[in-house]
Amino acid sequence: MNWSSMTFVIRETVGNFLRRKGEAFFVTSAVTVSMVILGAFGLLLTNLERALENLGEQVRVVVFLRDDLTPTQRSRLEDTLRRQSEVERFRFVSKEEAYAQFTQSFPGNRNLLAGIEGNPLPASYLVSLKGEFRQGRDLERLSRTLSSVAGIEDVEYGKKWLERFEAVVATVRVAGIVIGSLLGFSVLFIIASSIQRSMAQRQEELEVLQWAGATRTMMRMPILCEGAFLGGCCAVLALALLGALFWALQSRLNLSAPFLGLPPPVFFSRQVIGGGVAAGVALGVVGSSFACRPLSRKHGA
Amino acid sequence: MLRQKLNSPEIIQMFGVSKSYGPNCTALEEISLGITRGDFVFLTGPSGAGKTTLLRLLIAAEPPTRGQIIVNGRNLSRLRPAELSHYRRQLGIIFQQSKFLSHRTVFDNVAITLQAQGIPNKVVKKRTWETLQWAGLEEKKEAYPARLSEGERQKVAVARALVDSPLILIADEPTGNLDEKFAAEIYKLFEEINRRGTTILFATHARQLAERSGRRAIVLRQGQIVESR
């Protein structure tokens, strides 16, 4: 393909697209809507996973100690903690520190403890976990191991909460994959059938090109370009719509996120945006190459 | 034997070519012929004789049921798909009913032959313009095909077929529905291009046209050659 054929191909592609305004509009909106839904799922998943990661960083196992813990028991407990492969680091919180933290966190409730003689708060170990073990399963296993060690009063972690959140993320992920592939196929189908109709309308042109000695590449190129153009345009449109929707909702989300203990929501990164447009183009090319398969048979090109 | 065939001065050769569409429909039967390089040959015969079929085999629109066709030293049945487009670039083709790009001007419709071959735009413009002048179409170059008369449209088809000075011109009833004046003009264009070296195979059921010209005529009837002088 040289410059002359390229300009021909580009002119054909744009001309064909513009000549079928009505259908182009219908197809563009159908594909764009599908892509917006697809993108919304992606965005939701991105943010949920980010939140999950963020929560994971906060995941700690709190090991409450009995007041009558002996120094030997304590050092044995520390050895046990050191031996656990899940444990990243741990920190001892004395009874006094716990008391100070409590009164600091809840200054209004100081008299809550004042009525009680002495310090009712137990000493504890705050155990942080390595990244790959910040999951409900691992937390449970660790807490079971630790519960059996002598001198331990109780082991606590945000089990229910974390597990539920993990379940939500997993569900969204599965739903995303299912809906995503369904929408992907329908986009492919819409593009392919649109290009097929476009080809039917251009039967005469294809015939003229064929007898003029156009190569197979040259006959297919405008068709593939039309698909790529359609897919790319729809992806850009969908991302723009999604972006507008996101910015419109963002101020509200930003306000409510801290209350839920979630990080502020983010939009797709530049790489993901680029990848999305590339995926749109790729869908268009694949869809239109389905459509121009009969070409080689019919025109012997 | 094969070498002899390939080096022959005959640019088109057919050896025992048959074409049938189903068991009871034989369009061509055992056709053998040779057409000399640079010749201007008429292919005549009544309607349904198989003229269009023969031309369609020559442009590799479909394969023969039996037999071999050799054009400019190449056996058409051995052409690979990638070679097909290059083979067709050597041909100028005019159909009984020519098709055009309805949304393109006459100029673009003629230029497409060159564009399809990836010829640089500057050359395309120059050659197209020269051909339009030569065919007497310069005033119509901005017109759209639908607005042209039948005769003018056929002239555009001629210009499109000849703009790249093809080795062989294959024309199916190019003057079929035209009045004497237009038919004569187109015939004159053919004679001119033939003088410049293009071999011409001109199919028409108007036998008197061939006879008047005094040129070689191959006469088909019911798929067989009944006369070839």
Ligand SMILES: Nc1ncnc2c1ncn2[C@@H]1O[C@H](COP(=O)(O)OP(=O)(O)OP(=O)(O)O)[C@@H](O)[C@H]1O
């Ligand atoms: N695609 C096809 N399927 C079936 N039969 C066909 C096909 N093409 C041609 N034929 C038959 O082959 C025979 C020859 O047809 P052809 O078109 O070659 O005739 P022709 O000499 O060009 O006639 P005309 O002068 O009317 O154009 C006819 O009987 C026609 O019905």
Ligand SMILES: [Mg+2]
């Ligand atoms: Mg015919």
